[in-house]
Amino acid sequence: MVNKTIRTALFLLISFGLIVFYIFSKGFILSEQQQSTLLLLLKIYLITSVYCIVAAELTSNYSQVDRLWSTIPIVYAWVMVYYGDFNARALICATLIGLWGIRLSINFALKGGFSWLPWKADEDYRWMVLRQEPPFNNKIIWFLFNVLFISLYQMGLILYFTLPVLLTINAENEALSLIDLLAGVLFVIFLLIETIADWQQYKFQKSKHQMITANQELKEPYNDGFIKYGLWKYVRHPNYMAEQMMWFCIYLFGVAASGQWVNWTLGGFILLVLLFKGSSDFSEKISSTKYPRYSDYIEITGRFFPKLFKI
Numbered sequence: 439m440v441n442k443t444i445r446t447a448l449f450l451l452i453s454f455g456l457i458v459f460y461i462f463s464k465g466f467i468l469s470e471q472q473q474s475t476l477l478l479l480l481k482i483y484l485i486t487s488v489y490c491i492v493a494a495e496l497t498s499n500y501s502q503v504d505r506l507w508s509t510i511p512i513v514y515a516w517v518m519v520y521y522g523d524f525n526a527r528a529l530i531c532a533t534l535i536g537l538w539g540i541r542l543s544i545n546f547a548l549k550g551g552f553s554w555l556p557w558k559a560d561e562d563y564r565w566m567v568l569r570q571e572p573p574f575n576n577k578i579i580w581f582l583f584n585v586l587f588i589s590l591y592q593m594g595l596i597l598y599f600t601l602p603v604l605l606t607i608n609a610e611n612e613a614l615s616l617i618d619l620l621a622g623v624l625f626v627i628f629l630l631i632e633t634i635a636d637w638q639q640y641k642f643q644k645s646k647h648q649m650i651t652a653n654q655e656l657k658e659p660y661n662d663g664f665i666k667y668g669l670w671k672y673v674r675h676p677n678y679m680a681e682q683m684m685w686f687c688i689y690l691f692g693v694a695a696s697g698q699w700v701n702w703t704l705g706g707f708i709l710l711v712l713l714f715k716g717s718s719d720f721s722e723k724i725s726s727t728k729y730p731r732y733s734d735y736i737e738i739t740g741r742f743f744p745k746l747f748k749i
Contacts, residue, residue, distance in 0.1 A: 442723075443568060446716035447587045450709065454591060454598075457705040466702050469608040475521040476604060479514055483597045486510060490589040500565040500584060503592045505551060508542035510593075511535050514600045522607035526614060531603045531691050534625050538684055541629065545636045564720055595713060599685050599706030602692025609695035621690035628687065631669065632680035638668040639677070663729040672744045674722070674735065678714050679742040685710055714742075 468476065490502040515532035522528040546552060550560035565588075573579045642665040649656055659667050669676035689707050693699055718741060725732045739745065 443716075443720060446719070447583070447591075450712055450716065451586060451591055453712065454594065454709060457709070461702045461705070468604075471521060472604055472607050475518055475607060476601075478521075479517060479597060479601075479604075482510075482513065482517070483593055487589050487593040490593060491585055494584055494589070495581065499559070499561045500569070500588055501551065501559070501561045503588055503596075504546070504562055505559065506593070507596060508539045508546060510596055511600045512539045514597060515603055518600075518603045518607065522603075525606055525609070525612065527609065527612075527618060527691055527695055528603055528606040530614075530618065530622060531606065531688060534622065534629075534684075535600070535603075535688065538625075538629060541633055545640070548640055564717075564724065567724060568720075592713075595706065595709055598703075599710050600688070601706060602689045602695075602703045605692040605695040605701065605703065610697045611695060615694050617690055617694040621687040621694070624690075625684050625687040628680040628683045632677050632684070635669045635676035635680065638670065639665050642667075662731045662735075664725060664732055664735070666735055666739070672739070674739050674741050675714075675718050678718060682707075682711055682714055682742070 486506060490506065493502045494500045512532070512535055515528075515535040519525075519528045519532045543552070553559035568574050569580050574583060642660070646656065646660045646663070649660060656663075659665070673679060686707055689703060692701060692703050722732070722736065726736070
């Protein structure tokens with residue numbers, strides 16, 4: 439599990455570097471307004487990344503990026519709205535990202551992810567599991583992992599997958615189009631799917647733990663230990679699927695603005711998909727060791743999309 443985590447992290451870091459190198463080597467053109475906006479966004483990225491590194495090391499709580507995941511994209515979006523002179527497309531993007539961020543923040547708060555004192559909030563259990571395994575139980579290696587991957591990489595990715603909004607500034611196509619309409623409608627649909635999936639999981643876990651605390655026998659659907667009804671009956675990670683597709687919808691707004699189906703901001707979405715693939719691999723490895731029947735669930739249920747054939 440650890441070796442695969444290391445390979446995944448290195449692959450993502452190298453992929454990010456190669457994509458950025460490719461973009462700059464091609465000499466992509468930004469307007470002066472876009473350049474100044476991007477420079478400000480990069481400054482915000484560096485400040486928040488340093489905060490995550492320092493806060494994590496001082497508190498030994500490595501979910502600092504997790505607490506910014508649902509909030510910092512809203513900041514990025516509204517910065518781009520402001521520097522884009524409040525154009526309609528940017529406003530729509532920022533509004534949708536705001537709805538996404540508020541919903542995700544509420545879900546994260548329900549799980550104990552926020553606190554008035556950040557170091558007292560709950561930490562993602564996967565970081566706790568990972569840093570107990572060699573070589574991550576070495577303080578120097580874990581520090582480097584925190585700096586390079588948890589903080590710098592993940593915060594950089596968050597900025598990257600919001601950058602389609604940058605294309606709405608001085609856009610080639612200023613008028614709203616059918617692509618914008620399609621992107622907006624699909625975004626709302628996927629937002630609803632993610633809301634339902636997260637609520638189903640929250641209610642399941644809350645009920646299961648209440649039964650455990652009361653020393654009650656776990657009966658169907660709680661006896662296997664993991665949720666497999668509702669949206670979770672069809673895919674193993676309906677919330678992850680919806681999350682990725684919402685950011686693809688934001689990419690579509692960049693397509694509408696630039697007139698290019700494939701543009702330099704696509705890298706953010708691709709890297710997000712790869713991150714969720716690696717994250718779900720790690721989560722499922724842990725679940726398979728905790729719940730004997732989880733492996734059977736993997737066999738018959740698709741990861742992000744339903745399996746067409748149950749073989």
